[in-house]
Amino acid sequence: ETGVTQTPRHLVMGMTNKKSLKxxxxxxxxxxxxxxxxAKKPLELMFVYSLEERVENNSVPSRFSPECPNSSHLFxxxxxxxxxxxxxxxxxxxxxxxxxxxxxxxxxxxxxxTVL
Amino acid sequence: RKEVEQDxxxxxxxxxxxxxxxxxxxxxxxxxxxxxxxxxRKEPKxxxxxxxxxxxxxxxxxxxxxxxxxxxxxxxxSKLSDSATYLCVVNNDYKLSFGAGxxxxxxx
Numbered sequence: 001e002t003g004v005t006q007t008p009r010h011l012v013m014g015m016t017n018k019k020s021l022k023x024x025x026x027x028x029x030x031x032x033x034x035x036x037x038x039a040k041k042p043l044e045l046m047f048v049y050s051l052e053e054r055v056e057n058n059s060v061p062s063r064f065s066p067e068c069p070n071s072s073h074l075f076x077x078x079x080x081x082x083x084x085x086x087x088x089x090x091x092x093x094x095x096x097x098x099x100x101x102x103x104x105x106x107x108x109x110x111x112x113x114t115v116l
Numbered sequence: 117r118k119e120v121e122q123d124x125x126x127x128x129x130x131x132x133x134x135x136x137x138x139x140x141x142x143x144x145x146x147x148x149x150x151x152x153x154x155x156x157r158k159e160p161k162x163x164x165x166x167x168x169x170x171x172x173x174x175x176x177x178x179x180x181x182x183x184x185x186x187x188x189x190x191x192x193x194s195k196l197s198d199s200a201t202y203l204c205v206v207n208n209d210y211k212l213s214f215g216a217g218x219x220x221x222x223x224x
Binding site: 040041042043045048056088090102103104105106107108110111112 | 120138148150155157158159160162165168203207211212213214216217
């Protein structure tokens with residue numbers, strides 16, 4: 001079974017709410033990722049953390065704010081979201097912080113977010 | 117041009133059939149490639165990694181053609197449980213670029 005867990009699994013929020021998504025990896029990995037998956041679209045990389053430092057911020061609006069307190073935990077703080085932000089948010093982790101060619105990402109089950 | 121392009125399908129095949137589909141990528145410097153499987157409303161799960169010309173794992177065979185910049189996935193002796201969306205993934209440094217997926221439906 002997956003060594004990456006995410007909570008909550010489902011979230012419905014209004015545009016004025018503030019909520020947080022949580023991801024935890026039990027694989028001893030050094031890199032963690034947030035992805036957004038909208039219907040019928042490819043996964044979009046949002047943020048990358050390597051050894052707890054943010055190495056990628058893929059032009060994501062500031063209403064999404066990541067936090068990585070340690071190598072096992074990753075949060076995505078949400079505030080004043082828009083209905084078009086409704087999607088499946090996936091967390092992933094991988095072993096190699098430099099992203100070598102054999103580095104493989106393992107995904108959590110995702111949080112299905114609906115913004116009303 | 118999209119970084120990774122896949123035929124969305126769907127490919128509808130009977131049990132026991134062979135099905136194959138391709139994925140093209142735009143970055144000629146890409147070094148590693150993956151096929152992930154994603155079931156409806158679930159997370160992607162790694163199916164195969166491809167680092168050299170190809171890889172075979174049981175009924176699944178992946179081929180890499182660097183000259184033409186495509187990767188293929190072939191599934192032999194299809195099972196009902198193979199019904200899923202197959203995501204082609206290209207590794208550029210630590211960034212994975214995902215295709216939109218090819219949907220395969222295996223019917224009894």
